[in-house]
Amino acid sequence: MIAYRLRAGIAAALALLQPLGAAALEARAPRHAPAVRPAVWQVRGPHATLWLFGTIHALPPHFEWQTPALRQIIARADRLVLEAVIDRDDPRSAQALMRLGTAAHPLPPITERVPVRLRPRLVTMAGKAGVPVALLDRLKTWAAAMVLFGVTVNGLGVSGDNGVEEQLKASFRAAGKPVEGLETLDQQLGFFDTLDEGEQRDFLVSVVDGKDDDAADFGRMLGAWSHGDERAIRASFDKDMKADGALRKVLIARRNARWAQLIAARLKQSGTGLLAVGAGHLVGPDSVQAMLLRLGYRARRVQ
Template sequence: MVIILVLGMLSLVSSCMTLPKTGRATVLDSPNSPDSPGQTPPPPEQAQDSTQDGIAAMNAGRQDPLVWILEKPGVRLTILGSVHLAHPGMFPLPDYILEAFDSADRLVVEVDLSRLTPGYTQKITMEAITLPKGTSLLELIPEQTSDRLIEVLTDYPLPPGFAESLQPWALEQLLITMTAAREGIHTEQGIDAYFIQRAISQDKSIHELETLEEQLGYFQLIPRESHIASLDHTLESLEEIPGDIHALLQAWKAGDLHAIEALIWEDWDPDRADDVINQILLTDRNHRWVDRIEAMIHPGGTEPSPQNAARGENLFVVVGFGHLVGEESLVELLVDRGFTVRSTF
């Protein structure tokens, strides 16, 4: 579950708020990311060859992040899997990625926080992540989990009582984010955040696949016992998080689809609590996103005119990599809608 939350979902706690010494939540300003093309980064050590069929087989041994190109008449989608947490060593991005972005008409991301005011973002986020007034998380979780949480919190500089005021999923996100930050890995350096800033600098249109309110609302659909089970699992495995994140970032830089898929799905069990979460936060959202991408391409359900089809619609799509691997991935669902994987690079 740890790697799912880091990779495929929500910067929620991490990108919407941080904890100053006063203990009050404040919204992070958008970073000023560089916007000049860079050189291809050096290959990570011991990058694994991909051994899967199809796309993975086409990219065995690659040393650069993986990009999909999907096409159907009049439409070209360039899809890049994002890691929402990253470090400065992830940049500069390879020229081929920057050139694909620069030639696109529009950027499509999960959520565009740049369009929201800090005050609004903070208000909506804090309402979602906090428990009802007078409720303590320690009252909702089993005694064993509570004891483990109290022990863990001694190592994290949180204001007194703040952790106990959070929804279990929000505290889990916060602990993961703070643990990653100790390794120099931060949400403000995430790949999606970088391209939002690049789009702004180029005055390129930005479209979002869902609103912040929708993202936060997905957590309401997950049974609380699933959230608590996931929190308990994360509390047990906090020491493994830095290794998991570094393995993920190395696989991302190598374009190693097999390694990324293994990190996400190797322990998949449909009867386990965190796989209820995977269904809601990954698979279900993929199905909604396919509809919304098609709506962006064909407003009102209309097919493009011959003139527009000849000109072509070129979208650059950045979503968490967890949405691009496994069964019912976004790529697989787009192929079901008539797109063809022209190539990957």
């Protein structure tokens, strides 16, 4: 049972690896939004076309986001490229977390890694996860934070099962088209492992320290995404990232630079593809498009 809980929690956390922050997701989000038109860009190479689609990794049930233009792009693309291909029922997510996230040397008990005021809440969250506090004590701080973040997501009424990536994977696989990842599971977990202990504890505190304005935050974020409002998307993501520059550098800037190199290599080949990554990666001065421009490729907004 504990292994299942870990697997579910880590799958939820990895599905939300983009830095939404725990305060960005809440069950009381609007179920529908008028004139939904999430942002899409197109970038071309000599013989290749790639569409860049900024996604949201978890949605309320029955939220309609596929416009006619997006459906045409999905039909035209010969492959789907995601941040990583992680199937939510795959036990390897929990196995990878335990392999990379177990501390080699004893750390203070997990409750001592957060301020005193947050310790009761942390214990409550562990109980909801069905994960003993003693197990969290053995984990590196970032790994414990990911387990608890899964609790937050699972209690919000939104789900990665309803998220854009899961729907796209199902569509492409049904059509017999390949689904690829820019990163592996170990790479994604490894980003957190590069944080020093102080940065990891900041991450843990951000997960445990719930806020009272979750519903409003999610509503703003969902509205910005669904209407393709780049400025509002950036403001929504910056709210969490500005508080932790180290996390932003690890999760956004470095990854975007690496992805741009991979995209540039694909554009030198032939074919068409849909690259779907968290919307926070496609806005701002360190966006994937900005990195691509440095490599000589200009992305054009098409929706």
